[in-house]
Amino acid sequence: MAEDYRPMWKEMGLNLEAHDQLLGVLGQAYTDVFLAQKNRPDTMAYFDFVMSEVHGLRIKELLDEKAAGRKIIGSYCVFVPEEIALAAGATLVGLCSGADFAMEEVEKLLPRNTCALIKSAFGFKIGKVCPYLESADMVVGENTCDGKKKAYETLGHMIDNLYVMDLPQVKSANGRALLKAEYLRFKEAVEELTGVSITKESLREGIRVVNAKRKAMHRLLALRKADPAPISGLDALLANQVFFYDNPARFTESVNKICDELEQRIAKGEGGFKVKTPRILISGCPQAVPNWKLPMIVEASGGVIVGEESCVGERGTRNLTDDSGETVDEMIEALVDRYFQVDCAIFTPNTERLDHVKEMAQMYKADGVIHYGLQFCQPYLMEAIPVEKSMEENGIPCLRIETDYSMEDMGQLKTRVEAFIEQLS
Amino acid sequence: MRYAGIDIGSRTIELVVVDEAGDMVASLQADTGFDPISEAKKMLEQVEYDQILATGYGRNLFELSFDAPTVTEIKAHATGVARLFPDARAILDIGGQDSKAIVLFDTGKVKKFEMNDRCAAGTGKFLEIMARSLGFDIDNFGAEALLAEKEINISSMCTVFAESEVTSLIAKGESRREIARGLHDSVVRRAVGMIRRVSADGDGDIVFTGGVARNSCMVALLSEKLGRTVLVPDDPQSIGAYGAALIARQTLQ
Numbered sequence A: 001m002a003e004d005y006r007p008m009w010k011e012m013g014l015n016l017e018a019h020d021q022l023l024g025v026l027g028q029a030y031t032d033v034f035l036a037q038k039n040r041p042d043t044m045a046y047f048d049f050v051m052s053e054v055h056g057l058r059i060k061e062l063l064d065e066k067a068a069g070r071k072i073i074g075s076y077c078v079f080v081p082e083e084i085a086l087a088a089g090a091t092l093v094g095l096c097s098g099a100d101f102a103m104e105e106v107e108k109l110l111p112r113n114t115c116a117l118i119k120s121a122f123g124f125k126i127g128k129v130c131p132y133l134e135s136a137d138m139v140v141g142e143n144t145c146d147g148k149k150k151a152y153e154t155l156g157h158m159i160d161n162l163y164v165m166d167l168p169q170v171k172s173a174n175g176r177a178l179l180k181a182e183y184l185r186f187k188e189a190v191e192e193l194t195g196v197s198i199t200k201e202s203l204r205e206g207i208r209v210v211n212a213k214r215k216a217m218h219r220l221l222a223l224r225k226a227d228p229a230p231i232s233g234l235d236a237l238l239a240n241q242v243f244f245y246d247n248p249a250r251f252t253e254s255v256n257k258i259c260d261e262l263e264q265r266i267a268k269g270e271g272g273f274k275v276k277t278p279r280i281l282i283s284g285c286p287q288a289v290p291n292w293k294l295p296m297i298v299e300a301s302g303g304v305i306v307g308e309e310s311c312v313g314e315r316g317t318r319n320l321t322d323d324s325g326e327t328v329d330e331m332i333e334a335l336v337d338r339y340f341q342v343d344c345a346i347f348t349p350n351t352e353r354l355d356h357v358k359e360m361a362q363m364y365k366a367d368g369v370i371h372y373g374l375q376f377c378q379p380y381l382m383e384a385i386p387v388e389k390s391m392e393e394n395g396i397p398c399l400r401i402e403t404d405y406s407m408e409d410m411g412q413l414k415t416r417v418e419a420f421i422e423q424l425s
Numbered sequence B: 001m002r003y004a005g006i007d008i009g010s011r012t013i014e015l016v017v018v019d020e021a022g023d024m025v026a027s028l029q030a031d032t033g034f035d036p037i038s039e040a041k042k043m044l045e046q047v048e049y050d051q052i053l054a055t056g057y058g059r060n061l062f063e064l065s066f067d068a069p070t071v072t073e074i075k076a077h078a079t080g081v082a083r084l085f086p087d088a089r090a091i092l093d094i095g096g097q098d099s100k101a102i103v104l105f106d107t108g109k110v111k112k113f114e115m116n117d118r119c120a121a122g123t124g125k126f127l128e129i130m131a132r133s134l135g136f137d138i139d140n141f142g143a144e145a146l147l148a149e150k151e152i153n154i155s156s157m158c159t160v161f162a163e164s165e166v167t168s169l170i171a172k173g174e175s176r177r178e179i180a181r182g183l184h185d186s187v188v189r190r191a192v193g194m195i196r197r198v199s200a201d202g203d204g205d206i207v208f209t210g211g212v213a214r215n216s217c218m219v220a221l222l223s224e225k226l227g228r229t230v231l232v233p234d235d236p237q238s239i240g241a242y243g244a245a246l247i248a249r250q251t252l253q
Helices: A006-011 A016-035 A042-052 A057-067 A082-087 A103-109 A116-126 A131-135 A146-155 A173-194 A200-223 A233-242 A248-267 A293-300 A328-339 A351-363 A378-393 A410-424 B036-044 B059-066 B073-084 B124-133 B138-146 B159-171 B176-198 B216-226 B236-252
Strands: A071-075 A090-094 A138-142 A162-165 A279-284 A304-309 A368-374 A398-403 B003-008 B012-018 B024-031 B051-055 B090-094 B099-104 B110-115 B206-209
Touching: A006 A016, A006 A057, A016 A042, A016 A233, A042 A233, A042 A248, A057 A071, A057 A090, A057 A131, A071 A131, A071 A173, A082 A090, A082 A173, A082 A200, A090 A173, A103 A116, A116 A146, A138 A146, A138 A173, A146 A162, A162 A173, A173 A328, A200 A233, A200 A248, A200 A328, A233 A248, A233 A293, A233 A304, A279 A293, A279 A351, A279 A378, A293 A304, A293 A368, A293 A398, A293 A410, A304 A351, A351 A378, A368 A378, A368 A410, A378 A398, A398 A410, A410 B073, A410 B110, B003 B036, B003 B059, B003 B073, B003 B236, B012 B036, B012 B236, B024 B036, B024 B236, B036 B059, B051 B059, B051 B073, B051 B236, B073 B090, B073 B099, B073 B110, B073 B206, B073 B236, B090 B176, B099 B176, B110 B176, B124 B138, B124 B159, B124 B176, B138 B176, B138 B216, B159 B176, B176 B216, B206 B216, B206 B236
Parallel strands: A071 A090, A071 A138, A138 A162, A279 A304, A279 A368, A368 A398, B003 B051, B090 B206
Antiparallel strands: B003 B012, B012 B024, B090 B099, B099 B110
């Protein structure tokens, strides 16, 4: 690391010893998993830099923003609209929930059979190792699954600035009205936090910035239709992960640069993998940083991931927001229209998701689908069965995986994934 | 040319050599122990072959030490069974630490498979521990269980909980044969569930492979519960290694 950030981390109240340990593990994992890949696009260097400075330079930027009077809002879910935060002059960052930390302490507060993602969010708070969480002026929780909504009741005692957003569970007129009411309530809360009133100009600009970021991701995802795949699933997942906490304009520019390079690769018929490498679509639970377990296994077993039907992936980034509204209310309506299409498994029924998985499998020419379920994540594990059934009816082999963040099931997972890839080749 | 397949499992290692025609010319078995690579080396010294391919949970370790290609147990068992039983479309493999149900296409390729979760429930290890706590030798555990006169329901599938359930049944004065029968029933219930997730009851015969296929009570109960004929190869433990040898032969020919 170029600069000594320890005084900054100490000032923020991080547990330096535990934090050193975390960065050590993270750095090693990044070297082993990402830097060891062959034929990476040169432009991925930006993401290597971002990852090496993930708790360094980016945090310093956020603290500089804070010193200049800007507010930082942390979020755990793709339903929290970044457009509203930006319109009020605030920065939205995704919060850490992709690794086990301080599990013994966490299990004093949460039942053991809580999913790894929720436990992780608690672990980062208890262990005092997430500088994003510690720098946030407002932390937004949201009523998605039962696990999360009950866990926020406990988290509220540990974080004094937790704001909980309610979310609909049915895609009805009432459900949409609830989402709109909650976005208006969130807008007021953000305005109160920043002291900035959202105007039609600032909201339109917020929508423009986030649309540009999503458009860059759409461009990247579309390039993955090529055979040979021009980029590994690991690198594409990394871009999807960094989406949540990088400076939006810089992120957009960097993703577009990768796309330029990938277009050249495709034009030359080059790729990160051989032609006819079995193509896998991942569908299911979000894979938050630094959860790289499944793609690492898939790509070490001779497959390539060509899409993620996930919140950290196309479920989160698809669809742009109409920015043609003339008033703040019209643009809030447009935001509600956009976010109400997110087909999270908390919705019932959620047949749109089945259609989307099928559409993605066909669009990215996937040879097989791996349904990724976090252990104890009831909504996605329940939907895994209809997803598998729907895939098989369409002649697409499907493998259901249920796992967590620990490494103890690596052997069994490897055998399953390798056998699945053998089945496709 | 001679082709070898080695299956490094959690409990045993099998080594099979086939000739140009794919017929078995040598078959060896040893305990895996705590140093599988040394065990494997000793076995390899006893046979002659030109090309080797590894399978089983120790395949990656073998790949590193011997620079040999690998396949999963699932493909290896499918290939071995497809050669020995060309009409079979369903396989149940229960080894030392995992169990799998595999269905095949008419071509012999894997169509779909199911594997047990990350614990030893319903595997050879479970039966081995239970046999020991009842004082039976693993080799006639099945035969003893078949002699039971009534059935006792054992509800625990977890090895640790099942062991305490067995202890309390012993304390109640239940006969150990009947307890043994109950334990077999519980493993079969789990295996039947796994098979039915991938293969419907009317889909022909089932080939049973892995060490647990040597247990006569398991074979009898499976056939009874599924209403399907259960075929057991002469040496069910060597099917993985046999399949691996056949794949080595296909790759080179």
